[in-house]
Amino acid sequence: xxxxxxxxxxxxxxxxxxxxxxxxxxxxxxxxxxxxxxxxxxxxxxxxxxxxxxxxxxxxxxxxxxxxxxxxxxxxxxxxxxxxxxxxxxxxx
Amino acid sequence: xxxxxxxxxxxxxxxxxxxxxxxxxxxxxxxxxxxxxxxxxxxxxxxxxxxxxxxxxxxxxxxxxxxxxxxxxxxxxxxxxxxxxxxxxxxxxxxxxxxxxxxxxxxxxxxxxxxxxxxxxxxxxxxxxxxxxxxxxxxxxxxxxxxxxxxxxxxxxxxxxxxxxxxxxxxxxxxxxxxxxxxxxxxxxxxxxxxxxxxxxxxxxxxxxxxxxxxxxxxxxxxxxxxxxxxxxxxxxxxxxxxxxxxxxxxxxxxxxxxxxxxxxxxxxxxxxxxxxxxxxxxxxxxxxxxxxxxxxxxxxxxxxxxxxxxxxxxxxxxxxxxxxxxxxxxxxxxxxxxxxxxxxxxxxxxxxxxxxxxxxxxxxxxxxxxxxxxxxxxxxxxxxxxxxxxx
Numbered sequence: 195x196x197x198x199x200x201x202x203x204x205x206x207x208x209x210x211x212x213x214x215x216x217x218x219x220x221x222x223x224x225x226x227x228x229x230x231x232x233x234x235x236x237x238x239x240x241x242x243x244x245x246x247x248x249x250x251x252x253x254x255x256x257x258x259x260x261x262x263x264x265x266x267x268x269x270x271x272x273x274x275x276x277x278x279x280x281x282x283x284x285x286x287x
Numbered sequence: 288x289x290x291x292x293x294x295x296x297x298x299x300x301x302x303x304x305x306x307x308x309x310x311x312x313x314x315x316x317x318x319x320x321x322x323x324x325x326x327x328x329x330x331x332x333x334x335x336x337x338x339x340x341x342x343x344x345x346x347x348x349x350x351x352x353x354x355x356x357x358x359x360x361x362x363x364x365x366x367x368x369x370x371x372x373x374x375x376x377x378x379x380x381x382x383x384x385x386x387x388x389x390x391x392x393x394x395x396x397x398x399x400x401x402x403x404x405x406x407x408x409x410x411x412x413x414x415x416x417x418x419x420x421x422x423x424x425x426x427x428x429x430x431x432x433x434x435x436x437x438x439x440x441x442x443x444x445x446x447x448x449x450x451x452x453x454x455x456x457x458x459x460x461x462x463x464x465x466x467x468x469x470x471x472x473x474x475x476x477x478x479x480x481x482x483x484x485x486x487x488x489x490x491x492x493x494x495x496x497x498x499x500x501x502x503x504x505x506x507x508x509x510x511x512x513x514x515x516x517x518x519x520x521x522x523x524x525x526x527x528x529x530x531x532x533x534x535x536x537x538x539x540x541x542x543x544x545x546x547x548x549x550x551x552x553x554x555x556x557x558x559x560x561x562x563x564x565x566x567x568x569x570x571x572x573x574x575x576x577x578x579x580x581x582x583x584x585x586x587x588x589x590x591x592x593x594x595x596x597x598x599x600x601x602x603x604x605x606x607x608x609x610x611x612x613x614x615x616x617x618x619x620x621x622x623x624x625x626x627x628x629x630x631x632x633x634x635x636x637x638x639x640x641x642x643x644x645x646x647x648x649x650x651x652x653x654x655x656x657x658x659x660x661x662x663x664x665x666x667x668x669x670x671x672x673x674x675x676x677x678x679x
Contacts, residue, residue, distance in 0.1 A: 200506035200513075205446065205483045206387040207507045209494035 384419030406644020589625030
């Protein structure tokens with residue numbers, strides 16, 4: 195998403211497009227990155243419940259991965275996972 | 288145009304202006320010396336003379352917060368306060384201007400604590416001078432009335448909040464002649480408000496006041512700064528429109544006895560009136576003295592002031608507040624700053640006076656003219672900032 199100049203911005207930073215937060219990729223805030231070990235995962239989806247950025251991707255009630263466009267690397271999933279199936283590593287940029 | 292001539296105090300004059308504006312929402316908390324404005328207005332509400340939703344809140348912080356909430360719907364919103372009240376509003380003042388909400392404060396200038404005082408100086412609204420509000424100071428009840436009506440329209444045109452103030456007790460509680468317009472004339476002048484946005488359009492939902500981080504904050508702030516730059520160009524035009532409609536002669540900076548003046552007093556509010564009277568007297572003695580009164584303090588008309596003052600021998604700049612910068616009052620530092628790099632450099636001296644309602648007399652004004660002439664003649668050797676109306 196190309197960034198607007200000050201002359202292109204709507205008055206008073208009003209956001210007039212509902213649901214536009216998804217256009218704002220917060221993944222580049224990350225300094226730690228979660229790594230998912232599918233073999234250890236029991237599909238309890240506790241990570242999905244806890245993730246504050248809805249970055250755990252799920253299909254047919256099964257975890258499929260992590261959406262790194264939005265994962266901020268907070269590490270809550272790694273702490274909450276009862277099976278240590280998610281570990282945090284340093285983000286290499 | 289039919290004018291009704293009445294006798295009103297400054298507070299009554301502002302309350303009448305509010306009644307004629309008939310705002311959609313007023314949220315306010317009473318404070319001396321502005322209490323009467325809201326008290327009289329609440330009578331208008333209970334007597335059915337206005338259609339206003341009146342919100343009695345528990346503090347000025349809540350008053351301005353309620354005003355902001357109401358204004359985001361697109362409503363015409365007003366409040367009134369003074370001194371500690373505007374200090375308590377401080378946080379929300381920036382939100383009102385940042386969200387570009389044309390809220391209006393009918394203010395009464397009063398000293399800030401400590402020590403506690405209920406009397407006039409300008410330290411309260413000067414403390415808000417960086418808050419992004421249009422600031423207008425009135426010289427008498429007539430101006431307080433006229434400029435309240437003007438500022439409501441101007442604020443809505445430039446989409447910035449505005450405060451019009453009168454000097455506590457000196458104007459707010461002193462009765463004088465007031466020429467009032469017909470209610471319809473005021474309503475016709477104001478016209479229908481066209482808000483920049485509204486929170487009540489459910490078919491077009493918007494987010495107001497989102498978190499903005501490093502990638503956009505500066506762009507958004509720059510947009511707000513442009514609004515006050517544009518307002519600086521717009522206000523004289525809007526004031527001219529007011530003058531034409533109401534048969535008045537207001538200027539953003541008023542000049543009085545300035546045609547061939549050698550010395551001038553620059554003063555805000557009621558003191559400018561006292562100074563005008565004294566220049567009339569001194570002119571009879573052949574002294575070339577005048578008065579320059581910035582009616583609008585924010586935005587600051589520095590370039591215009593330089594043009595009006597550049598050919599003088601000496602400028603006596605009066606401040607009824609001291610920002611405790613150890614550099615003098617706000618009017619002084621801003622005018623001298625506007626003169627930086629200018630080829631002509633008249634002698635400029637700052638006179639801090641009248642804090643906490645200390646009277647400034649005719650003789651004090653005469654002494655200022657004497658002092659600024661001596662300051663010029665002796666080659667500006669003494670300190671530039673002088674404290675007067677004080678026991679030394």
